[in-house]
Amino acid sequence: MIMSRIEARRDEDTVAAGPLVDRLLGGLPPEAVLTDPDVTASYAHDMASFCPAGSPAVVVLPRTVEQVQHVMRTATELRVPVVPQGARTGLSGAANATDGCVVLSLTKMDRILEIDPVDRIAVVEPGVINAALSRAVAEHGLAYPPDPSSWEMCTIGGNIGTASGGLCCVKYGVTAEYVLGLDVVLADGRLLSTGRRTVKGVAGYDLTRLFVGSEGSLGIVVRAVLALRPKPPEQLVLAAEFASGAAASDAVCRIMAGGHVPSLLELMDRTTVKAVNDMARMGLPETTEALLLAAFDTTDPAADLAALGALCEEAGATQVVPAEDAAESEMLLQARRMSLVALEAVKGTTMIDDVCVPRSRLGALIEGVERISEKHGLTIGVVAHAGDGNTHPTVCFDASDPDESRRARESFDEIMALGLELGGTITGEHGVGVLKKEWLAREAGPVGMEMQRAVKHAFDPLNILNPGKLF
Template identity: 55%
Template structure:
């Protein structure tokens, strides 16, 4: 049966677009998540058009073969991981920017376009695509849509769903549907576009997206402030957000994270402070005034030192430290990256609770995050070769999610559910909410062939 499937795919897509070499398949089995199971796929298809994607899904459906859609596989929840015997559908070759309209302020793109490539392309026309996950130099728009990715600029501009106006989607049946519209406004019918965004490939395969753009921001400046404690840093961040200022970025780094970054790459970061805030204003001539006000607020809340960037290059160097976090933590051991988001009023309670969890389970928990919108990334670090440490690490990971929910938050602010957090979804949604999710899944994918086991554990 599977040989017949491969033959049919090659007939529809061509020899080069269909791969069943075991070594190639093995390299495509998983994303960047740890402790998420990855099976052995049967075949990899690399379509280049919506029509070819439809052919792939019709072929898979006729043989009852599950389909796992993949982009750059930079995800952190296991959503792109293979399952045994599946067909991997890679959108990497669907990487064209089809249109950039200055008049409508939209871009029309295929899902394989890399986030940073789109950002640079629209900037050439004095436009701006704000969502910028830390993986923006590698992650694709399709993957960003699948997980409703956020990034450093969310505090001012919002997440991916705030910029997706319309999508073209291939359903499990091979049917093609367009949701949403190019226009800035439109409320006809249910908002299927918002439903597709964040669905992690379980409802359909996005083959084209119409994205809203903004005018290019003015030159940005950045400030970095250090504090003796976590509490002082959080209090300063809350004061910045309550001041009427709207920073384009407000990031938090705790002491273990600062030390890890400095050990990974010498950036002159202090290792003897409790926390650091990174704040940015992108208001051009007014940015210096904004940064000065932010610096003053930080000083009022006990900042040890505040460094104000004098130009764009200094600002870029300060932000580079934040983007290095995941790479810097990897040498410390196995990392489980959490993704809890809570109301800003609960951030101190969250950070204190995380410290207590680390002490209870005897694991290191580093906590960088997007403090401006309450989305933190507590990262549990432990020795995977030590079974006892691994068990404690997994328990700590769950305890952090439980804490986030108890504080009125969510188990994921931007990474998605995948398989890593599927067991926690009912805890957040409740049984009625989970059942509604199952009914929606059945309406889109009655045979449960699209990324089965992701998001929803049981169909």
């Protein structure tokens, strides 16, 4: 009886999906339309825990703007939801499918269309991998600074969708500061061009910035004009050990108050350091409670590191060790980049928060996370972009243990509440998605949410673009 119901439901889904697939095939090559349930299921979700995901009716992989327009026109006519996706490295469920949706995977639109050293811009499609763009512009003596930890996998379109940051944001800023213009396919299939190619431009409302961080809920980014910078000198890294997270946070405050502009200022707590050593045998010092990594890419990085090291010692650093060369610097950066993967290996599953607080409250957040960890009896590692107060408390738990999963969710929520209490925000770079919808409402307030819904309705009156995300 149960099996017959399942088969009947499958038959219903096939009937429902039939006209949709037929219409899609009218403007897409057969290889761009995936309907095998085993294949489409692999596109159902991103890397976030505790986020529901539905079953897509079909997955499409367009290669041209016209093909994306065809998908959106079809979806509008048939009133079918569309969930845009990049590499699905997100951590908030923003790329999770809804039942019966079209998953619009943009990974095949992966061309770097232009690199202009004079205007210092790159024009790219959304499926370009972050690291691939960085390497391509480096050949022209340029740099694209935003570098999320997943930069070898994540796409520029995904970076734009979540307004992602990276390790170098303390000096160079985040994705939103590098997006000059966009081509966006709207819900009804029309093509909208926003922004500019020029350094300056204030004509009308800043629609470009509106799309950055919108998580695919307002339109489909199909082309981006990105600002570039001259390639900086090779950076040198310093590692400073501290007996507490509070002492490390004090050092961060002294560094920023002193007017220093490091290219990187990252913090790893003892739990994170141990996890990285366990996974990769990096030889990081496990006797420390907090490890602060700082870097300069100036003309005299050794002198800048010496000045910064002195401030760390004033804050109580037990040891300050500058890297001797670029190779040693890269090893330290690699340890930081693998932090989240290493923490996942502790228990098999993680919930990765990205609460951002004022730099002056960083120590209070770290101490609060320690209390929450003890209260719930869970391992919570903290890794942070300390230079801008963006922390990633990472809850490690066994997903097969219901009680441990419950405590993980409760601790995650308590960390977000703590961030708001300290004058911070629930997300610095991972986005809202499904995971933090309730918390967005708390942070934005009733009037703020009313305005956000009004913006959504103006761009997507039928609510077919990534429905169920953000709010």
